[in-house]
Amino acid sequence: MTIQFISLNAGGVFAQTRLENQDSTGFTHVDIYELPYTDLTPYACLVIGGMCDQDFLFEHKEIISSFLDEGKIVVFSGNLVTDWLPGGRPFVPKEIKSFQDYAVKIESNHPIFEGVLEDDMTFNKGVAGFFARGHHPLPEGAEVLLTLDGKEPITYIDRQSTNGTILVHVGFDLFGYMGSNDLEKTTSRISPQLKQWVEEEYSKTIQGVQS
Amino acid sequence: MRKIAVVYGGSSQHHRTYKTSEFAKHFHQLIPIRELAEASFEDIDVLLIPSQTHLGLLKENVEKIHAYADNGGIVVTFGPQGFDWLPKHDWEFRITNFWWWLEKDAKSGLVLTGENHDLFQNYLTLSDATWHQHGVYWPPEGSEVLVATEDGGAVFYIDKVSSKGTWINTTLDPDFHYGSYFMPATERFLRGFLPWLEEGKI
Numbered sequence: 001m002t003i004q005f006i007s008l009n010a011g012g013v014f015a016q017t018r019l020e021n022q023d024s025t026g027f028t029h030v031d032i033y034e035l036p037y038t039d040l041t042p043y044a045c046l047v048i049g050g051m052c053d054q055d056f057l058f059e060h061k062e063i064i065s066s067f068l069d070e071g072k073i074v075v076f077s078g079n080l081v082t083d084w085l086p087g088g089r090p091f092v093p094k095e096i097k098s099f100q101d102y103a104v105k106i107e108s109n110h111p112i113f114e115g116v117l118e119d120d121m122t123f124n125k126g127v128a129g130f131f132a133r134g135h136h137p138l139p140e141g142a143e144v145l146l147t148l149d150g151k152e153p154i155t156y157i158d159r160q161s162t163n164g165t166i167l168v169h170v171g172f173d174l175f176g177y178m179g180s181n182d183l184e185k186t187t188s189r190i191s192p193q194l195k196q197w198v199e200e201e202y203s204k205t206i207q208g209v210q211s
Numbered sequence: 212m213r214k215i216a217v218v219y220g221g222s223s224q225h226h227r228t229y230k231t232s233e234f235a236k237h238f239h240q241l242i243p244i245r246e247l248a249e250a251s252f253e254d255i256d257v258l259l260i261p262s263q264t265h266l267g268l269l270k271e272n273v274e275k276i277h278a279y280a281d282n283g284g285i286v287v288t289f290g291p292q293g294f295d296w297l298p299k300h301d302w303e304f305r306i307t308n309f310w311w312w313l314e315k316d317a318k319s320g321l322v323l324t325g326e327n328h329d330l331f332q333n334y335l336t337l338s339d340a341t342w343h344q345h346g347v348y349w350p351p352e353g354s355e356v357l358v359a360t361e362d363g364g365a366v367f368y369i370d371k372v373s374s375k376g377t378w379i380n381t382t383l384d385p386d387f388h389y390g391s392y393f394m395p396a397t398e399r400f401l402r403g404f405l406p407w408l409e410e411g412k413i
Contacts, residue, residue: 010222013293031267051263053221065319079223089404091223094391175281192360 003044003199007175008032011052018176022044026195027175036060040067043200057084068164071209073198075171076166080136081104087139088168094134094148102128105108107144112174112194120186121146132171159166163209165201167194212409213256214239218247220264224390228401229261234402237405245273252279257408262289262384267381270294280376285413290382297380298373301349301362321366327355329412334403340367342396344382348406349395369413 005027011089019029030038032052040046046067057064061084066138068074068086069210079091094101098119104121106113124130138144139161146155146169158166175191217229221242243353246264252258258279260269273296279379280286280298294300321344323337331337340358347364350356353372356365358381367381385397385404407413 011265011267012220012222013266016266016293033268050223050243052392053244053265054223054226056245065236070249070385079227081223082221097280129393 002026003202004028004042005042005045005047005198006030006038006040008049008052010049010053010135012051015049015051018173032056035063043072045073045075045198045205047173047175048074048076048078050076050080052078054080054082054084055196058082060084065162068162068166070164071205072164073202073205074164075169075174075194075198077169077175078173079124079134079170085166085168087142087158087166089139090136091136091147091170092134092152094132094152096129096133099128101149102132102156103149104131105147105150107147107150107153110145110197111200112190112197113145114193115189116186116193118194130171135170136168154211159205163205214410215257215259215405216240216250216252216255217259218244218264218269220240220244220261222263222390223386224263225261226255226390227333227392228386228390234389234401234405237409245269248275252284255284257285257287259287259408260289262291264385266293269296277374278305280374280378283376284315285377285379285408286396287379287408288381289384289386290380291384297348298370298378300370300380303349304346305344318346320361322359322361324359325355325358328355328357330357330404330407334407334411336399339396339399339403340383342383342388345384346382348380348382350380376412379408379413 007027007029009029009031013033034186044159065086076085080088104118106118122128123132132148135154138153138156139158140154141160142158144153144156147153174194215238217238219225219229228234229241233388239255259385266351276286319341321341323331325331344366347360347366350365350368351372354368354370356368358367359365370378385400388397389401
């Protein structure tokens, strides 16, 4: 099933650079402030990052919850700081005592992270801490994919808060690993596998909503 | 004490640095960027434009910000800039080496040229202003360059010649990295820089 993704552009310098470097097949990018004027009908998945104006998202939270209630999918990467995402709770930073506290662990085998090594997520050029620096407390019934050192959940899937599916990751844009310059690392598998998972997930949720 | 207003973009990084951290107390006013066009600057002494500000909305307000400086206001910008809008700043993009500190005999390549300035006499050290850079400025003659690269490009400068007011421009982005829970130097930078903006000799 081929589906369309819509990604909100936060509008700053880093977002511009990302747009220029990313493989955007299947993705439509719109400025965050265009959200209320955008027809979301053609899109199955809404991609949002923590660099977006979260006060603005809060003001327009109904757009996001309605989108989800149609059985669609939201992928959020970043730190939540306002209450705009169904089931979402504010980001909690981790108090770090040693680099081991930043160790990324796979909690349950999942197609998004299939073949991805924990160390490749934990370390970037030998330095830990790029993948996640804290966590979001879980909504009820959420499925945990990754943790920090077996403790705090850093990536989860929430199928209970809405009719759709929400994936929340506490670090950088999980779709940002497309066109990654670290192609020799297993993290380059994440973005295409995430895209594949969204397509399969959508075909399941949309059947549930229609039946 | 000078009153500082910041153009607030609502990202998680801005939320931490400007709204909820120990640094929030330094800001007299947060101006949501969507309200910048209507905002009054009458009650403030310093206008700070953060890193990763929305480029489209910034573009719409460039003239207003210049007018504020032309009327004697102090404008502060954190880097990197997404388009040319600072007065005669002559920005030169350079490939960022995020990893300089992993290299043997690591040198950041930064030189303190403003060692006699109040900011570096009483508030900051060079190491507090040392992390990666995204490029350099070649500011107009008469500007005071406080931190430079070894070849003389400006990383931090004060320009009192382009307007009746003052432009304080740096390519550094302490607010973004502090707001991302990255890099302790950015925290030390803000601990010195913001009190200086409020009460130091500019």
